[in-house]
Amino acid sequence: QSALTQPPSVSGSPGQSVTISCTGTSSDVGSYNRVSWYQQPPGTAPKLMIYEVSNRPSGVPDRFSGSKSGNTASLTISGLQAEDEADYYCSSYTSSRDVVFGGGTKLTVL
Amino acid sequence: QLQLQESGPGLVKPSETLSLTCTVSGGSISSSSYYWGWIRQPPGKGLEWIGSMYYSGSTYYNPSLKSRVTISVDTSKNQFSLKLSSVTAADTAVYYCARSYDSSGYYYDAFDIWGQGTMVTVSS
Numbered sequence: 001q002s003a004l005t006q007p008p009s010v011s012g013s014p015g016q017s018v019t020i021s022c023t024g025t026s027s028d029v030g031s032y033n034r035v036s037w038y039q040q041p042p043g044t045a046p047k048l049m050i051y052e053v054s055n056r057p058s059g060v061p062d063r064f065s066g067s068k069s070g071n072t073a074s075l076t077i078s079g080l081q082a083e084d085e086a087d088y089y090c091s092s093y094t095s096s097r098d099v100v101f102g103g104g105t106k107l108t109v110l
Numbered sequence: 111q112l113q114l115q116e117s118g119p120g121l122v123k124p125s126e127t128l129s130l131t132c133t134v135s136g137g138s139i140s141s142s143s144y145y146w147g148w149i150r151q152p153p154g155k156g157l158e159w160i161g162s163m164y165y166s167g168s169t170y171y172n173p174s175l176k177s178r179v180t181i182s183v184d185t186s187k188n189q190f191s192l193k194l195s196s197v198t199a200a201d202t203a204v205y206y207c208a209r210s211y212d213s214s215g216y217y218y219d220a221f222d223i224w225g226q227g228t229m230v231t232v233s234s
Contacts, residue, residue: 034217034219034220036219036220038221045206045224045225045226045227046149046206046221047224048220051220091157091219093217097170098159098170098172099147099159099172099218101149101157101158101159102156103156
């Protein structure tokens with residue numbers, strides 16, 4: 001079970017859009033539409049932002065969107081706001097009936 | 111409004127067993143289509159799934175931890191528990207309990223409600 005691959009950091013200015021990638025394999029991201037994204041500000045518990053690749057839980061702004069192509073999933077945040085600054089993690093269900101997380105990406109709002 | 115709260119010792123000695131409990135309030139742990147899981151996060155590092163269970167007793171574990179992990183449920187107390195044996199300093203982390211929901215009742219990968227987390231340090 002290997003962790004999904006995310007860029008360590010991304011940044012953007014307020015109002016801009018940023019995209020965070022999450023690369024897995026044909027045994028996880030590539031085979032299941034079971035990719036989730038979590039937002040974790042410092043010192044807090046993770047918050048589910050996207051599930052099943054592109055679905056938003058109630059209360060999550062539509063500025064957050066998810067997609068997938070092959071073995072890579074992506075989280076896009078449009079209209080970047082200062083409050084979006086946090087760590088973001090992806091996760092996926094796997095063919096071994098496991099759950100694997102990405103290493104996390106630190107988003108900095110400039 | 112469903113809430114989860116972790117409880118247990120904050121300090122565990124090497125080679126001993128880490129035991130944590132998650133108390134579910136505002137809803138039943140026996141509800142169908144919900145799984146209950148444990149996730150941990152070492153200081154300054156990323157998230158690691160430990161395992162998940164259904165209230166009926168079905169359990170699924172991270173293969174890297176499977177030999178040391180037991181997740182169980184006490185429906186009468188609306189609680190589920192984690193036991194991690196033979197701990198080392200590498201098991202030092204914030205431990206979260208969380209709920210996952212899937213309409214089919216098959217998947218347990220999307221954690222929509224989390225506890226606040228509890229820090230467990232392994233040290234003599």
